[in-house]
Amino acid sequence: MKFYLAILLVIVAVVIADKEEDDVWRSYKKKYNKNHSSKEDANRKRNFLKKHKAIEAHNRVNKEWKMGHNKFSDMTEEETNVLLGTKMVKRRVKSESEPSYPLIERALPTSIDYRSNRCLQPVEDQGDCGSCWSFAAITALEFSQCKKTGARGPLSEQMLVDCDTYNFGCNGGDFTQAWQYLQDYGGAVNGSTYPYVSGTTKTQGTCNSRSNAVVARVGYFNWVIPYPNVTLIMSYLQSEGPLASAIKVLDSFFYYTSGVYSDPACIVSDEYDVNHAIVIVGYGTVPATTTSPAIPYWIVRNSWSIDWGNRGYFFIRRGVNMCNIESWAAYVRVA
Incomplete structure (x- = not known):
């Protein structure tokens, strides 16, 4: 019985x-309007x-x-890997003279957060296209343009996807190569007149950029060097604004919703072990409690829409080169 x-x-x-x-x-x-056969x-x-x-x-x-769940939860690994389009070329230190920022004399604030700054455009969605490199390149350039001129306006990621012969469109690229392309071939065009469409068409289009449509020219760009250097990145965030960088994305990262991301498997020895471009827009520290120590973090902007993470942003542990984020920070200045 x-x-x-x-x-x-x-x-x-x-x-x-x-x-x-x-x-x-x-x-x-x-919730996610999923309709399947x-x-x-x-x-x-x-x-x-x-x-x-x-x-x-x-x-x-x-x-x-x-x-937590998001639009990726029912996808295969092959489908989510399409989003990972960073292909960094061998690091090349630029030879031009670069002004130094004496870190000992430079007073750094305890926190920086550009998320609400008027020069930062709204978070976008790269869609099912490996164009994260173009979003990282354009976000930093938009901020630099607005910071210098006061003119706030979107620049075109799609122009880079379609026209940049130094990179590979939806098949990936390097944000510093994108800046080099813009420097060599005139500059960036208005995002309103050349809007982003690759996320819906899954392909890059035919280049139709015109030189007379340029609204922002690249004057100078470089890595934050020597690297990885936490204090130096903080200093450049204060002086330059948001910094493009690259990270290694693990499966756990796709489903981040809140808190300070970290994963023991994401502390890697190979600096070229990265597959996704992002933008560092600040830093801060979770205060210590009686049961846990303080947690320093970077505030980072993604290009997977405001429905991902914390309205398109995430925090990641600062000071341990988590996912290689502190090895690839770079800045750009408009001409």
């Missing part, structure tokens, strides 16, 4: 678990439930940062 009762309880538990999984899957599809739905559900279990397991034990 006890044996049959145990079997019955197992069956009931399985039925309840299946119903809960069905409910959370239906809720997810409704019957055949595809089963595969998408399997992807989603795998992520769902990983998210729940992470959130039970990790107190520093949280994961």
